[in-house]
Amino acid sequence: MTIELSQLTKKFAALTAVDAIDLDVGEGEVLCLLGPSGCGKTTTLRMIAGLEWATSGDITLGGRRVNDLSARERNVAMSFQFYALYPSLTVAENLAYPLHAEGLSSSQIKAKVAETSRVLQLDPILERRPGQLAEGEKQRVAVGRSIIRDPNCFLFDEPLSRLDVQLREEMRGEIKEVLQGLHRPTVIVTHDQLEALTMADRISVMRDGRIEQVASPHEIFQQPANLFVAGFIGTPAMNLIPATLTGMDGETNATFALEGGQTIAITVDPAVARLKHGATVTLGIRPRNLDIVHEDVSDGLSSVIDIIEPMGAETLAHLNDGRHDLRVVTDWRTPLEEGDRVHVRFQPGAVHVFGSDQQAVRSA
Secondary structure, three states: OOEEEEEEEEEEOOEEEEEEEEEEEOOOOEEEEEOOOOOOHHHHHHHHHOOOOOOEEEEEEOOEEOOOOOHHHHOEEEEOOOOOOOOOOOHHHHHHHHHHOOOOOHHHHHHHHHHHHHHHOOHHHOOOOHHHOOHHHHHHHHHHHHHOOOOOEEEEEOOOOOOOHHHHHHHHHHHHHHHHOOOOOEEEEEOOHHHHHHHOOEEEEEEOOEEEEEEOHHHHHHOOOEHHHHHHOOOOOOEEEEEEEEEEEOOOEEEEEEOOOOEEEEEOOHHHHHOOOOOEEEEEEOHHHEEEEOOOOOOEEEEEEEEEEEOOOEEEEEEEOOOOEEEEEEEOOOOOOOOOEEEEEEOOOOOEEEOOOOEEOOOO
16 A cells, blocks of 8 residues: 655635645655645645645545545544544444454454554553543543544544654654554654654645655765755754865865855865855754864864753754854863853754755765
């Protein structure tokens, strides 16, 4: 079973919420639709489920075009941000409810409830009602109602958004473990990048109804396709610095001029050598790929420590030279003082270069 979207578009009057996207989800694959609010990810999910009709394009489930089928006929399981549990029914009855419409015998329903309860560790609360449950327990029951059937695919809309930090960490692992054993294509909508990075086999980053990049979590983080993905993925966010290419020494050694008169010589992708001298670019580097040193360096910048944020094993330092803000993550034992002038070295091979079109300048 697979999910395929081809030129899928959804318009609300003059607003194009989803703009001709192409996407596929393989059997057993977990794909996260990730992006800011209003980017079209939930509308895409609702079109797959049959809760919104596509304006144009095709939705194919298991090789069958389903655009004209109702949500019930598509046989998908969808879990919403709000749990939608029946308050008058026990956990066991909530789990069993979707099975009654499938004509299963009472013994078959009982067996499925028992298996789902075992997988999600619901046995101690089967006789409780939703009003007697903690938030994490309600979430597990909602997931159980989705997986207890044998649907063509699983669709989750912000499944963990109502949980506190500790519960979210626990549930990410639990849901991921459950999905690995179901062998069905799964789409998860989230605005939480950590959720996407930890749960997904692939991530589709969306903006303004379009897909900016589809790749594995590692590739999305290490090789962002453009400035939007680079700035959206990563905590703390990637440093993005406007610069001008002023020279190349060989294929990978580039010199850039920054506003304010500072220059930097760094190792770059060979594709940068194809740019014209004087080209306007943006340099991107993650806070953990910067080293604070106290001597002047050619492969770095001079700046002043503005704010220090302790983060336990690490420290986040905010630097400012009057023109550029830099975030640097360093070991907590690194001696830092607000107001100190320091030098920040760019680690070799860690710099991303984005052209004037905001696309990554990178070898194929």
